[in-house]
Amino acid sequence: EVQLVQSGAEVKKPGATVKISCRVSGYTFADYYLFWVQQAPGKGLEWIGLVDPENGKRRYAGRFQGRVTITADTSRDTAYMELSSLTSEDTAVYYCATMDFYGSGSSDFDYWGQGTLVTV
Amino acid sequence: QSVLTQPPSASGTPGQRVTISCSGSSSNIGRNAVNWYQQVPGTAPKLLIYNKNQRPSGVPDRFSASKSGTSGSLAISGLQSDDEADYFCAAWDDSLKGPVFGGGTKLTVL
Numbered sequence: 001e002v003q004l005v006q007s008g009a010e011v012k013k014p015g016a017t018v019k020i021s022c023r024v025s026g027y028t029f030a031d032y033y034l035f036w037v038q039q040a041p042g043k044g045l046e047w048i049g050l051v052d053p054e055n056g057k058r059r060y061a062g063r064f065q066g067r068v069t070i071t072a073d074t075s076r077d078t079a080y081m082e083l084s085s086l087t088s089e090d091t092a093v094y095y096c097a098t099m100d101f102y103g104s105g106s107s108d109f110d111y112w113g114q115g116t117l118v119t120v
Numbered sequence: 121q122s123v124l125t126q127p128p129s130a131s132g133t134p135g136q137r138v139t140i141s142c143s144g145s146s147s148n149i150g151r152n153a154v155n156w157y158q159q160v161p162g163t164a165p166k167l168l169i170y171n172k173n174q175r176p177s178g179v180p181d182r183f184s185a186s187k188s189g190t191s192g193s194l195a196i197s198g199l200q201s202d203d204e205a206d207y208f209c210a211a212w213d214d215s216l217k218g219p220v221f222g223g224g225t226k227l228t229v230l
Contacts (some may be wrong), residue, residue: 045224047220099155101219104212105172108176108177112165
């Protein structure tokens with residue numbers, strides 16, 4: 001059974017940095033991109049960035065570029081998302097996910113963590 | 121402001137058919153598959169439809185999707201009370217090189 005298990009809720013002061021983990025199991029971590037998605041209270045979903053665990057390559061959405069660092073530790077089957085210079089606008093639930101978009105298609109290898117609430 | 125545009129709300133009565141639209145552009149829906157997700161408040165999104173109107177195992181065939189040009193739509197037939205949830209569309213964006221999402225549609229079963 002595929003599972004993505006995230007670290008617990010965090011409360012941070014403005015200007016601080018938060019680091020969230022996402023431990024995967026039930027599949028080969030290196031085989032799929034790992035995405036991070038933000039959902040502010042009562043709002044929609046917004047892509048933050050992704051990491052390719054196979055080679056560590058990362059890509060970030062423009063709005064978060066410069067403030068976010070996403071890494072993958074294949075020895076621990078765990079991905080991390082670090083967000084710095086926090087403001088009240090970063091108060092949100094953060095999800096890790098394995099959405100599988102390929103070429104012009106997608107597959108059903110689509111799993112999400114339980115979400116981590118970050119309160120600033 | 122979300123890259124993909126969805127109506128903020130939709131509603132229907134039990135047994136009815138409802139549709140939810142999702143409008144994008146040539147760099148996302150115009151070229152790539154649209155995924156649809158269901159999210160019950162307080163839980164993670166759950167994949168309902170992927171690729172060309174395919175459903176993951178366990179998703180009933182009351183849920184279907186279509187795409188035309190730069191727009192997609194989700195249809196739910198035989199509406200049930202437990203269909204009440206938020207629905208999101210998503211697609212890969214070739215310009216942004218990442219996924220983009222709709223703002224979500226809150227479905228109310230009257």
